[in-house]
Amino acid sequence: MTDLELKKFKKVLKDENLRLTPQRVEVFREVCNSEEHREAEEIYLALRKKDLNVSRSTVYRTMDILYKYDLVERMDIGDGKWRYEHWLNCHHHDHLICIRCGTIVEFTNTQIEEIQKDVAEKFNYQLVRHVHQLFGLCKQCRKMPISVN
Amino acid sequence: MTDLELKKFKKVLKDENLRLTPQRVEVFREVCNSEEHREAEEIYLALRKKDLNVSRSTVYRTMDILYKYDLVERMDIGDGKWRYEHWLNCHHHDHLICIRCGTIVEFTNTQIEEIQKDVAEKFNYQLVRHVHQLFGLCKQCRKMPISVN
């Protein structure tokens, strides 16, 4: 977690009349110090492992705040769990997801972004956000034979 | 539900050694006779209303079969519920979703589909499927002022 990140978090809390608590800072630090796309439960367990015992409730509540105030991005790959990723100072991207091993790779494509705008306009929708996920087999998994167990 | 649809369903059941039960037929009929993107619970209630009392469990189980054998398409718009749509004789499309009223509009764009293939190839992923959802405000909802209640 950089000083800038912490500063931005403090500013959000202040601006929204939310209190700066050690629990909130630890959750934010855990998210900042990772480039993964992580579940709330995963963050909760990572903190426990470090003897930073923030309750499950507080982790969920903090992730809600971080998402609401644009400090993390959130994705749903269809398994009923939100995955969060470090977002401050990052920019929009979409995802390639391996259906075998779960590896997530990020991509951006300005051409697709432009066409999306055209599509939305054509249907008279005011575009707010989008979800674009490509599911497939990554290089490694493609090589492995399919197990029949 | 057309004869062809019923025939295809019967073929799947036969091929997979699954039994043709009145409950399964009623669930399939309900899905076929609708152009909406519907939740399992919705289908369950619609059947009840018609005094076709198929249990909730059976509706869920039948939707699993229909999806597994490609008789319906399934989508997740991030609210934790699967939505199913009539799929037989239809072809791939993506969705525009109104974040205010929930209206879902379908679109296809061959250009995007092509670029997706390029992206997957570039990252060495063997593309299997994709999710592309544009969220925004539909024509009607755009006109309405935002309620502050």
Next chain:
DNA sequence: GTTCTTATTGAGATTGAATCTCAAATGAGA
């Protein structure tokens, strides 16, 4: 049509992610 085997059904229990409740603890302004 009758019998037999096995899949299916329905009711209710269970799961798991996420949210809610409420008493106790604590941040932060005065």
Next chain:
DNA sequence: TCTCATTTGAGATTCAATCTCAATAAGAAC
């Protein structure tokens, strides 16, 4: 330091989906 609204933690609750298991019924064999 005092005060008080906010936050925390533990456990209860929600909700979609899945599981369990006894009763039922499909459909093959005769």
